[in-house]
Amino acid sequence: MTEKRQFRAIKGTRDILPPDSALWNWFEQTARDVFESYNFREIRPPIFEETDLFARSVGADTDIVGKEMYTFQDRDDSSVSLRPEATASVVRAYIEHGMHTLPGNAKLYYIGPMFRRERPQKGRYRQFYQIGAEVLGQSDAPAIDAEVLEMLLVLFKRAGLALTMLHVNSIGCKECRPKYVELLRQELLEVKDKLGADSQRRIDTNPLRVLDSKLPDEQSLIETLPRIADHLCAECRQHFSELKDELNLRGIAYEENWRLVRGLDYYTRTTFEVTAEGLGSQNAVCGGGRYDGLVELLGGHPTKGIGFAIGSDRAILSIQEGGQAPKLPGLAVFIAWMSAATYPAAVQIARKLRECGVS
Ligand code: HAM
Numbered sequence: 001m002t003e004k005r006q007f008r009a010i011k012g013t014r015d016i017l018p019p020d021s022a023l024w025n026w027f028e029q030t031a032r033d034v035f036e037s038y039n040f041r042e043i044r045p046p047i048f049e050e051t052d053l054f055a056r057s058v059g060a061d062t063d064i065v066g067k068e069m070y071t072f073q074d075r076d077d078s079s080v081s082l083r084p085e086a087t088a089s090v091v092r093a094y095i096e097h098g099m100h101t102l103p104g105n106a107k108l109y110y111i112g113p114m115f116r117r118e119r120p121q122k123g124r125y126r127q128f129y130q131i132g133a134e135v136l137g138q139s140d141a142p143a144i145d146a147e148v149l150e151m152l153l154v155l156f157k158r159a160g161l162a163l164t165m166l167h168v169n170s171i172g173c174k175e176c177r178p179k180y181v182e183l184l185r186q187e188l189l190e191v192k193d194k195l196g197a198d199s200q201r202r203i204d205t206n207p208l209r210v211l212d213s214k215l216p217d218e219q220s221l222i223e224t225l226p227r228i229a230d231h232l233c234a235e236c237r238q239h240f241s242e243l244k245d246e247l248n249l250r251g252i253a254y255e256e257n258w259r260l261v262r263g264l265d266y267y268t269r270t271t272f273e274v275t276a277e278g279l280g281s282q283n284a285v286c287g288g289g290r291y292d293g294l295v296e297l298l299g300g301h302p303t304k305g306i307g308f309a310i311g312s313d314r315a316i317l318s319i320q321e322g323g324q325a326p327k328l329p330g331l332a333v334f335i336a337w338m339s340a341a342t343y344p345a346a347v348q349i350a351r352k353l354r355e356c357g358v359s
Contacts, residue, residue, distance in 0.1 A: 012118070012126025020316070022328045024129075027159055027316060028111050031131045034155040035109045038147070040133055043108040045089035051079040057088040057294055059265025061205045068116040082115035085264070087291065087307060088298075090134045095300035105137030105144070111312075123282030123314045131315075132288075134307030140292055142239055145270045145306055146246030152274065152286060152308055153252060161315060162322030163277040164285065166252065169228075169260040170240035171208070173268050174293060176233035181207055183226055194221055211259040214281075227258045239269055266291040270306065276318040285318060286310040332359045 009015060016024055032042070051071050058065050070082040083089060090108055093099075099106045111131045118124055133151070135144055149166065156164055171177060185207045192200055195218060199210045211222060232240065247254055254272075262271050271289035279285070288308025295303035319325050333353055337346035 010126070012120040014125065014127075019328070023316060023319070023325055024312065026326065026328055027312065027319070028131065030159050031109070031111065031155055031310075034151060034158060035133055038107070038151045040107040040109045040151075043090060043093060043110050044112070045083075045086060045093055045110065047113065048080045048082050049089055049092070051081040053088050053092055053298070054081055054084060057091065057264075057266050057298060058085065059206075062263055062265055064116060064263065068118055070115050070117060084116045085114055085309065086110050086112070086130065086132055087134060087264075087266070087294070087309070090132075090307075091136070091291075091294050091298055091300070091305065094136050094303075095295060095298060099136070100301050100303060105135050105139070107133070107135050109133040121282065123279050123311075123317060125313060129312035130309040131312055132307060132309035134305060136295065136303055136305045138304065140239070140269075140290065140304040140306075142243040142246050142270075145243050145290060146250055146252070148288075148306055148308065149247065149252060149272065150250050152310070155310075156274070156285075156315075159315070159319060160322065160324030160326070161276055161285065161318050162324055164274050164318075165276075166254040166272060166274050167257040167260050168243070168247075168254050168270065168272045169257050170232060170236055170243075170269050171261055171267055171271050171289075172228055172232050172236045176231060176236055177228070177268075180226070180228050180231040183231065184208065184210075187225055191221055194218075206265075208261040209263065211261050212263070222259070229256075229258055236269055243270060262287060262289060266294045266297070268292045272308070276314070278321040279314055279318055282314060284311070285314045329359070 051069070054069060055065050060066065064084045069084050071079060074080050090110065094106055109132060112129065113127050114130050115127055117126055120126060133148065135148060153166065172180060185203060188195070188203045188207055188210060192203060195210070196215050199213055199218060202209045211225070213222060260271050260273055267289040269290045269292065272287070273284045274286040275283045276285045277283070286308050288306070290304070290306040292304045294305055295301065335346050335350050337343050
C-alpha cells in the first residue's frame with residue numbers, strides 16, 4: 001500500500017483563495033483600465049527565458065541573478081531560468097519583433113508571476129506577482145518619466161492604496177556614474193573595517209549597493225559618503241531638474257532620496273520607488289526607473305526606456321490593511337425549491353438568470 005501523504009504549497013509560494021482572489025482581479029482590472037487610458041497595451045512574455053538574458057540585463061553580480069534565480073538545465077542542456085522580473089523579457093521581445101519600426105513609443109504593460117528565491121516573510125515570497133509597464137522609444141524626455149509616474153499614482157489612488165510616498169533619485173549615466181562609483185569605492189575602502197561583511201563585499205562587486213544598507217551600525221557612516229547629485233554630468237543634472245519640474249506641473253508629491261540606487265544593474269538616470277505604510281520592512285510597493293542602455297546591451301538599436309513594476313502581493317496587503325478594500329459584488333439571487341415538483345422550474349430559472357448575467 002502506498003503511504004498516505006499530505007502535500008503543502010512549497011515554502012514561499014501560496015494559494016490565493018476566494019474572496020481575496022476577487023480583490024486581486026479587481027486590482028488587476030483597475031490597472032488595465034488606468035494603463036489603457038494612457039495608451040499602454042498588454043504584452044504577455046513567457047515565464048522562462050534563457051538564463052543569460054537575465055545575467056546580462058539584471059546583472060551577473062546582483063543578488064537576484066547571483067543567489068535568487070530558479071535556474072535549471074533543460075533537456076537539451078541549455079540553461080533556462082524562471083523570470084525574476086520582466087523588463088528583460090519585454091526588451092528581448094521589443095528587439096525580437098522589431099518594434100522600433102513601429103510609429104511612436106512602444107508602451108507595454110504586463111501582469112503575472114515572478115520568481116526569486118528570497119527568504120520568505122510578510123510581503124516577500126518566492127513566487128510573487130507584478131504589474132509592470134515599460135516605455136521604449138527614441139526619446140528620453142523627462143516628461144515621459146513624469147507621465148509614467150503620474151499613471152502609477154493614478155492607479156494607486158483609484159485602488160485606495162493608503163499613505164504612499166514616492167521617492168526619486170538620479171543615478172547618472174555611463175559618463176558620470178563610473179567616476180562617482182570609483183570615488184565611492186575609494187571612500188569606502190578608507191572605512192572598510194567599520195562596515196559589515198555584506199558591505200565589505202560590495203565595495204568590490206557594486207559599491208552603490210552599500211547605500212542600500214539597512215544595518216543600523218552603518219547608517220551614520222553612510223550619511224557622510226559623497227552623494228551622486230554632486231557628481232552628475234550637466235546633461236543628467238538637467239534631466240533630473242526637468243523631471244522635478246514635470247512632477248510639480250502634475251501636482252505629484254515626491255521625496256528626493258540620494259540613497260535610492262536599486263538592485264538591478266540596468267538603470268540610468270531616473271530611479272524611483274513607492275513605499276506604503278503598514279507593510280513592515282517590505283514596504284516598497286513599486287520600483288522602477290530609466291534604462292537607456294539596455295536595448296543596445298541586448299543587441300538592439302540604441303533606444304531609451306523607462307518603466308516600473310508594482311508588487312501586487314504588497315499592494316493588495318496595503319489595500320487590505322488600510323481598510324480601503326472595495327466591497328465587491330457577491331451572490332445576487334439564492335433559489336430554494338420547496339418540493340420535487342418545483343425542482344424543474346428552479347433549474348430553469350437559475351439558468352435564465354445566469355444567462356441574463358445575474359449571479
Ligand atoms: P524590483 O524593485 O526588483 O524591480 O521589483 C518591483 C517590485 O516587486 C518591488 O517594489 C516589490 O513590490 C515587488 N517584489 C520584488 N520582490 C518581491 C518578492 N520576493 N515578494 C513580493 N514582492 C516582491 C523590478 O522588478 C524591475 N523590473 C522594475 C522595472 C520595470 N524597472 C524598469 N521597468
